[in-house]
Amino acid sequence: MRNLNINGESGLEPYTPTAQNSGGPAASDGFYSPEFRGDLGAGLLDLHAMDDTELLSEHVTSEPFEPSLFIPGVNKAFENDFNATTNWQQKEQSDADASASLFSANEKEISSTRENNVAKIKVVVRKRPLNKKEISRKEDDIVTVSENALTVHEPKLKVDLTAYVEKHEFCFDAVLDENVNNDEVYHATVEPIIPIIFQRTKATCFAYGQTGSGKTFTMQPLPLRAAQDLVRFLHQPIYRNQRFKLWLSYFEIYGGKLFDLLSDRNERGADTTDNDRQTRIEGAEINKSLLALKECIRALDNDQIHIPFRGSKLTEVLRDSFVGNSRTVMISCISPNAGSCEHTLNTLRYADRVKSLSRSGNPKKDQTVNSLPPSNRDVSSLSLLATADVEDVYERQPEVKVVDTGRRPVEKDAYTFDFDKQPSTFIGREESGMASGPTDREKIEVNNSYGGSRSLRVYSSNSQNSADMEEKVRKVSPPRRKVTREEKPEKMGNRTKKDGGGSDLSTQNSMQSNSNNHNSTNDVGRRRYNPEPPTDGNINAILEEEEALIAAHRKEIEDTMEIVREEMKLLAEVDQPGSLIDNYVTQLSFVLSRKAAGLVSLQARLARFQHRLKEQEILLSRKRVPR
Numbered sequence: 001m002r003n004l005n006i007n008g009e010s011g012l013e014p015y016t017p018t019a020q021n022s023g024g025p026a027a028s029d030g031f032y033s034p035e036f037r038g039d040l041g042a043g044l045l046d047l048h049a050m051d052d053t054e055l056l057s058e059h060v061t062s063e064p065f066e067p068s069l070f071i072p073g074v075n076k077a078f079e080n081d082f083n084a085t086t087n088w089q090q091k092e093q094s095d096a097d098a099s100a101s102l103f104s105a106n107e108k109e110i111s112s113t114r115e116n117n118v119a120k121i122k123v124v125v126r127k128r129p130l131n132k133k134e135i136s137r138k139e140d141d142i143v144t145v146s147e148n149a150l151t152v153h154e155p156k157l158k159v160d161l162t163a164y165v166e167k168h169e170f171c172f173d174a175v176l177d178e179n180v181n182n183d184e185v186y187h188a189t190v191e192p193i194i195p196i197i198f199q200r201t202k203a204t205c206f207a208y209g210q211t212g213s214g215k216t217f218t219m220q221p222l223p224l225r226a227a228q229d230l231v232r233f234l235h236q237p238i239y240r241n242q243r244f245k246l247w248l249s250y251f252e253i254y255g256g257k258l259f260d261l262l263s264d265r266n267e268r269g270a271d272t273t274d275n276d277r278q279t280r281i282e283g284a285e286i287n288k289s290l291l292a293l294k295e296c297i298r299a300l301d302n303d304q305i306h307i308p309f310r311g312s313k314l315t316e317v318l319r320d321s322f323v324g325n326s327r328t329v330m331i332s333c334i335s336p337n338a339g340s341c342e343h344t345l346n347t348l349r350y351a352d353r354v355k356s357l358s359r360s361g362n363p364k365k366d367q368t369v370n371s372l373p374p375s376n377r378d379v380s381s382l383s384l385l386a387t388a389d390v391e392d393v394y395e396r397q398p399e400v401k402v403v404d405t406g407r408r409p410v411e412k413d414a415y416t417f418d419f420d421k422q423p424s425t426f427i428g429r430e431e432s433g434m435a436s437g438p439t440d441r442e443k444i445e446v447n448n449s450y451g452g453s454r455s456l457r458v459y460s461s462n463s464q465n466s467a468d469m470e471e472k473v474r475k476v477s478p479p480r481r482k483v484t485r486e487e488k489p490e491k492m493g494n495r496t497k498k499d500g501g502g503s504d505l506s507t508q509n510s511m512q513s514n515s516n517n518h519n520s521t522n523d524v525g526r527r528r529y530n531p532e533p534p535t536d537g538n539i540n541a542i543l544e545e546e547e548a549l550i551a552a553h554r555k556e557i558e559d560t561m562e563i564v565r566e567e568m569k570l571l572a573e574v575d576q577p578g579s580l581i582d583n584y585v586t587q588l589s590f591v592l593s594r595k596a597a598g599l600v601s602l603q604a605r606l607a608r609f610q611h612r613l614k615e616q617e618i619l620l621s622r623k624r625v626p627r
């Protein structure tokens with residue numbers, strides 16, 4: 001894996017609008033005009049007040065799928081990262097040849113992963129074009145792209161109000177500019193991970209970015225295209241002989257519960273009369289999920305023993321994306337306009353952080369991998385997720401997609417997981433002699449738009465080698481781990497051995513264990529499990545404190561800017577002929593005290609938060625004493 005990320009390097013240069021403007025109007029007409037800056041000044045614009053939904057190239061949405069394209073450079077980077085070989089030219093060869101070459105390449109890829117701990121996460125950035133509104137506001141395009149690098153030209157003001165540009169340079173595995181179409185996005189992101197999932201590897205692709213940055217636009221075509229490729233692979237002799245089976249599920253995380261969108265029941269409380277309250281609750285839920293996702297990434301990044309996957313339903317479902325034999329593609333969507341600069345930088349820094357996960361070669365991550373119950377490693381899955389950044393979460397009406405392999409009849413089934421109930425109930429129809437559990441993580445989509453209710457929606461697709469299973473697949477939903485009677489003793493034994501692996505795992509083990517009990521009594525259709533006493537309370541408290549800390553930090557910045565304005569006014573006054581120096585000294589002393597008090601208060605909050613994190617760590621490491 002090439003280490004490409006140079007985030008953090010930034011340089012100052014005098015502001016020269018034409019040097020960084022890739023097509024937008026002059027900065028002096030746009031971002032720097034006083035009415036555009038408003039009272040907040042550069043970089044602190046109210047993005048919620050902007051409507052970014054009208055772009056110039058909206059017609060791109062309906063572009064046809066052309067499976068023969070590859071992006072020069074981009075694809076090369078991806079192949080280097082994943083060592084994947086889904087070159088569509090192979091599809092022109094005979095099935096057997098194509099399968100064989102694919103198979104050996106994948107084997108090579110997997111063994112090299114084991115040996116070198118190569119990147120499991122590929123980070124791709126997609127920049128959308130300026131939209132009509134941004135152009136009409138004469139906003140600058142402040143993002144320039146060159147191969148797999150990009151530069152954000154952040155417009156800034158000095159204390160004396162002189163404009164200048166701060167450059168932030170980033171490198172990622174691929175950077176797709178505004179001219180890249182959805183086919184090319186597919187080729188650079190999901191297409192190369194399709195063959196990998198046939199090697200019992202979980203694959204996830206998720207999009208992240210501020211509202212209106214193009215997540216839905218980017219993600220919407222991917223499931224269908226992925227499904228087409230999956231089916232194509234399933235029809236190749238090498239896989240047909242292994243009798244792979246494909247499940248697809250599409251579910252929604254709403255209010256902390258999972259709802260099957262392929263069932264006819266789709267009953268969450270969207271009809272509430274108190275829409276504001278509803279919206280607030282939904283927003284809080286999604287924010288909690290996204291914060292929990294950040295916590296997990298941070299925990300993995302920091303080599304923490306405990307990865308708090310149980311912090312939210314989203315992270316529970318996404319867990320396999322970050323551990324085990326997994327490959328993840330993160331698409332960071334960014335808006336190019338100057339007004340979105342702060343959000344764009346946040347998104348890129350987040351992407352940079354995710355990217356660093358794949359570089360650190362952390363052996364503990366592999367321990368986590370190995371301590372997963374074996375059942376988890378026997379199922380491949382592909383997950384697709386779109387999620388907004390924490391501050392901007394809105395939702396769009398669901399879109400249901402079902403994939404039929406064309407060879408087998410498909411039936412729909414209904415199920416709900418409610419992890420909050422103790423014991424939780426898993427209602428579903430089972431195929432005889434087979435166990436399943438909500439441990440198979442699949443495709444997720446978070447849809448965001450103005451108005452309406454908000455939720456996380458999940459597409460899921462599993463492929464599983466099932467030579468020892470029933471020939472006939474009767475339904476597609478939900479994703480299931482199937483275990484034959486012969487397999488059960490071995491799986492139970494393995495679980496017992498691995499069970500010292502922490503609270504996350506034990507829940508999963510508990511669920512699996514109960515699944516097996518269920519099968520032994522042949523009680524088809526309804527199963528119960530008793531999760532381990534949760535640490536969710538602590539995690540929730542920490543997530544809330546984190547939110548409070550970040551809010552306090554923002555407030556401190558706003559206060560500081562206000563104070564700086566006062567200082568500048570003071571300076572302007574003291575420069576006037578005949579000004580009173582006593583007055584200046586008194587006011588300056590007062591202003592500086594306020595500044596110091598703000599900093600001290602923020603530092604205290606930060607120290608409290610650090611202490612809490614430490615406590616939690618100690619608590620969790622104590623809990624991990626082998627039973």
Ligand SMILES: Nc1ncnc2c1ncn2[C@@H]1O[C@H](COP(=O)(O)OP(=O)(O)OP(=O)(O)O)[C@@H](O)[C@H]1O
Nearest residue numbers: 053055057128211212213214215216217388448449
């Ligand atoms: N690369 C692109 N090329 C052309 N149009 C785009 C592109 N990306 C996004 N758009 C357009 O920008 C608008 C906003 O995109 P989209 O709805 O995908 O954003 P989003 O990130 O999903 O927003 P939200 O989080 O609010 O749901 C849409 O009108 C979409 O068609």
